Amino acid sequence: xxxxxxxxxxxxxxxxxxxxxxxxxxxxxxxxxxxxxxxxxxxxxxxxxxxxxxxxxxxxxxxxxxxxxxxxxxxxxxxxxxxxxxxxxxxxxxxxxxxxxxxxxxxxxxxxxxxxxxxxxxxxxxxxxxxxxxxxxxxxxxxxxxxxxxxxxxxxxxxxxxxxxxxxxxxxxxxxxxxxxxxxxxxxxxxxxxxxxxxxxxxxxxxxxxxxxxxxxxxxxxxxxxxxxxxxxxxxxxxxxxxxxxxxxxxxxxxxxxxxxxxxxxxxxxxxxxxxxxxxxxxxxxxxxxxxxxxxxxxxxxxxxxxxxxxxxxxxxxxxxxxxxxxxxxxxxxxxxxxxxxxxxxxxxxxxxxxxxxxxxxxxxxxxxxxxxxxxxxxxxxx
Amino acid sequence: xxxxxxxxxxxxxxxxxxxxxxxxxxxxxxxxxxxxxxxxxxxxxxxxxxxxxxxxxxxxxxxxxxxxxxxxxxxxxxxxxxxxxxxxxxxxxxxxxxxxxxxxxxxxxxxxxxxxxxxxxxxxxx
Numbered sequence: 001x002x003x004x005x006x007x008x009x010x011x012x013x014x015x016x017x018x019x020x021x022x023x024x025x026x027x028x029x030x031x032x033x034x035x036x037x038x039x040x041x042x043x044x045x046x047x048x049x050x051x052x053x054x055x056x057x058x059x060x061x062x063x064x065x066x067x068x069x070x071x072x073x074x075x076x077x078x079x080x081x082x083x084x085x086x087x088x089x090x091x092x093x094x095x096x097x098x099x100x101x102x103x104x105x106x107x108x109x110x111x112x113x114x115x116x117x118x119x120x121x122x123x124x125x126x127x128x129x130x131x132x133x134x135x136x137x138x139x140x141x142x143x144x145x146x147x148x149x150x151x152x153x154x155x156x157x158x159x160x161x162x163x164x165x166x167x168x169x170x171x172x173x174x175x176x177x178x179x180x181x182x183x184x185x186x187x188x189x190x191x192x193x194x195x196x197x198x199x200x201x202x203x204x205x206x207x208x209x210x211x212x213x214x215x216x217x218x219x220x221x222x223x224x225x226x227x228x229x230x231x232x233x234x235x236x237x238x239x240x241x242x243x244x245x246x247x248x249x250x251x252x253x254x255x256x257x258x259x260x261x262x263x264x265x266x267x268x269x270x271x272x273x274x275x276x277x278x279x280x281x282x283x284x285x286x287x288x289x290x291x292x293x294x295x296x297x298x299x300x301x302x303x304x305x306x307x308x309x310x311x312x313x314x315x316x317x318x319x320x321x322x323x324x325x326x327x328x329x330x331x332x333x334x335x336x337x338x339x340x341x342x343x344x345x346x347x348x349x350x351x352x353x354x355x356x357x358x359x360x361x362x363x364x365x366x367x368x369x370x371x372x373x374x375x376x377x378x379x380x381x382x383x
Numbered sequence: 384x385x386x387x388x389x390x391x392x393x394x395x396x397x398x399x400x401x402x403x404x405x406x407x408x409x410x411x412x413x414x415x416x417x418x419x420x421x422x423x424x425x426x427x428x429x430x431x432x433x434x435x436x437x438x439x440x441x442x443x444x445x446x447x448x449x450x451x452x453x454x455x456x457x458x459x460x461x462x463x464x465x466x467x468x469x470x471x472x473x474x475x476x477x478x479x480x481x482x483x484x485x486x487x488x489x490x491x492x493x494x495x496x497x498x499x500x501x502x503x504x505x506x507x508x509x
Contacts, residue, residue, distance in 0.1 A: 054493065123434035123492050131499035132399040135486045136466050137430070137437030145428030146445055153426075153474060197428045242405060246445045246462045247397055251426065 002220030003097045003233045005379065007035025008342040011110075013211035013330035014180040020052045020061060020112040023212040025068045027335075028108045031214035032069065036226060037104060039070040044102035048079045048089035048109030049334035054124045056112055065108060075102070079334075082128050083283065085109060086213070086337020087238070087366025087375025093217045094236050094377075103219060109338035110212030121208050125333075128369050130244045141205055143245050143370040144284035145197025150251050151286060152199060155301035159199060163190035164307040165285040166203045166327055172314055173324025175354040180209050180330030204285040209330030213339035223382070231348040235270065235378035237263025245370050252301070256374030257294030257365060264363070264376040265296075272296035275318060276359035277347050279340035281367035282325040288312070291365050292320070295376065314357060322347065322355045337366030337375060348381040386418040386463070386480050386504050394457030396450060413455060417463065417480065421509060422446035424476045427467065436491025442467040444506050446478055468507040480504035 009030035011023055018026070024047060032039060047062040058064070062076040081088035086109040096102040113121050126139045152159060167187055173179040185203060193202035223230040239259035242248050248255065265271055272295060280291040292303035297318060306312050312320040323329050323343040326336055344362035346352040360381045367374050389400030390413035397405055404411045427444035444467050450456045468481060486503050489496035 118432060119434050120493075122432060126434055127493050130399065131494075132503070133464055134492075134494065135499065135501050135503055136443060136464060137433055137441045137487045138443060138464065139430060139432070139434060141432060142428050142430040142441070142443050145430065146426040146443065149428060149474070150426040194431070195429065196432050197430045200428075244397075244399065244464075246464045247405060251445070 001098050001100060003094050004218055004220045004223035004230045004382070005215050005233060005345050006218055006223050006227050006230045007031050007037065007216035008214065008345045009034050010178050010213035010339050010342050011211050012178050013209050013332060015114045016210035018210070020056055020058050020110060021064050021068065023112060023210060024061060024065045024108050024110040027110065027212035027214040028065055028069045028106060031106060031216050035216035037216055041104045042071040042074045042106045044096045044105040045071055045074045045076040046079050046089045046092045046105065046107045047076070048085040048107065048338055049111060050080055050082050050085050051124055051333065052112065055116060071106065081373045082368040083333050084337055084366040084368030084373045084375050085334040086339065087364070087377065089338060090341050090377050091236055091238050091375050093215070094233050097217050097219055103222060105217040106214065107217065107338060108212060108214040109335040111332035111334045112210045113208050113332060114210050118208060133244060140370055141197045141200065141284065144286055145200045147251055148200050148286040151289065154252065155304070157304040160187065160191070161304035161307045162204055162285040163187050165282060165288045166190045168307070168313055169282060169321050169325040169327040172322050172355065173328030176324045176329060179324045179328050180207055181328045200284065206283050206326040206331040209332040211330060211332035211335050213335045213342050215338060215341050215345065229349040230382050231345050231379045232382055233377065234380045235264035235268030237261060237267065238375045239263070240373050241371050243372060252290060254290050254294045254371035254374065256371050257291050257367065260374045260376040261295040261365065264378045268378045270361060270378060274361050275363050276361050277319045277322060277344065277357050278363040279323060279343050280320055280325070280365050282321060282327045283331055283367065287367060288320060295363065295365060319357050322352065322357060340364035340366055341377060344379050348379055385416045388415045388417055388461050389413065390415055390455055394455060396456050396458045396461045398461050398463045415450065415453060415456070417448050417461070418504065420448050421477050421479050422448040424472060424474055424478060425462065426474060427472050429470060434492055436488030440470060442470050442472060444472055446506055465503065466505045468505045472508060476508050478506035479509050481507045
């Protein structure tokens with residue numbers, strides 16, 4: 001059964017006064033309105049959220065949101081797949097409609113993080129690691145630093161190529177009113193910012209963010225009855241890599257990205273050459289390279305060249321992260337994968353405003369942990 | 384004290400150990416102590432934004448141990464992650480494991496202190 005997306009919304013990302021329940025209900029309510037769907041039409045509700053219990057002490061967010069949005073007695077479920085909870089929510093929502101279990105599924109992703117110190121937030125995220133990693137004080141940024149060093153040394157890539165990712169995504173974010181930072185940065189600023197996990201510096205990392213995003217899924221048949229503007233979920237794949245990061249055969253290959261994108265391409269009957277635009281999980285600048293290579297757009301060890309020659313810029317061959325990416329839009333963990341879906345949906349239905357590019361086929365790759373769990377989604381514009 | 388890797392009947396080696404071999408799914412019944420070996424630094428970082436209870440900066444390295452001399456092993460090397468004893472380290476350096484009773488303050492982070500061990504090995508350049 002064909003699965004369509006008929007509505008999308010997201011709150012402003014950034015430092016927000018609202019707590020998790022309010023963030024989720026704001027995006028959820030806006031999505032109901034955008035899709036033109038009444039609350040009692042919603043049959044399944046998925047809430048992508050990594051750690052509301054750890055961050056805020058609020059658990060059971062799917063039940064809270066179902067009640068607050070008036071979608072009772074819809075089936076509700078919280079989806080946690082760490083940073084890829086949002087992508088996993090897309091997978092669950094697609095499954096619910098494709099299987100016939102639900103005719104109308106609302107997906108809302110959200111996270112409230114900024115009330116914690118950077119150290120506390122980093123520790124909550126680092127708790128996903130194996131105990132033999134965690135006890136050494138490893139953090140996700142430190143994995144990025146070690147991987148970036150290995151990549152630059154092995155493939156003789158210039159340090160500037162990583163800074164170009166940050167500069168590009170900040171430039172794209174200027175046109176996104178929902179982004180945490182609507183501010184361009186210079187190469188000098190990126191290359192001279194404080195070291196966080198060398199060779200990576202402050203501007204190689206996404207910020208800590210509060211925010212929420214939502215998507216409405218239904219059958220293609222019902223979508224046609226409701227609206228002229230919808231996108232089809234033509235491919236979705238999910239895969240898991242090692243829990244212990246150093247156990248991977250090749251530190252520069254994200255197996256979950258490779259596997260999940262192969263599944264999504266196969267389902268859609270498409271390949272990397274068919275993509276018009278993509279949202280990649282640039283939690284760290286180096287991840288944009290590893291994902292471009294993992295989804296088959298670039299050969300191993302060459303994606304840095306795309307950053308250097310502008311191929312991934314908004315006016316390049318394959319625009320990457322027109323939303324500003326996690327880098328400038330922000331990264332409220334459970335919301336990020338949903339927000340990627342919001343961006344590619346808006347690109348496909350022509351609602352991306354000043355960020356609009358010409359696109360009939362779009363991909364989103366949402367990475368959990370350091371590539372530990374990955375979801376790749378392909379959407380196509382309705383004919 | 385030991386730095387224990389696991390070996391499965393097919394000779395696949397991993398650190399840390401797992402109930403089943405990540406490579407082939409066989410029970411990982413054998414062990415290999417890496418504590419008396421030296422390894423080579425594959426990559427490293429100085430982590431400056433460290434969580435509560437972790438030293439700052441925290442120099443970390445992924446180290447590769449050559450195990451071609453181990454008769455039961457079909458893998459040629461096994462990798463491990465750990466703190467480095469010094470901030471001065473380079474890719475390709477040879478290091479030896481040095482035991483430490485407490486790698487970070489177990490009371491300061493989000494995890495329940497009793498839920499895991501906090502001792503382990505740091506890498507010391509030789």
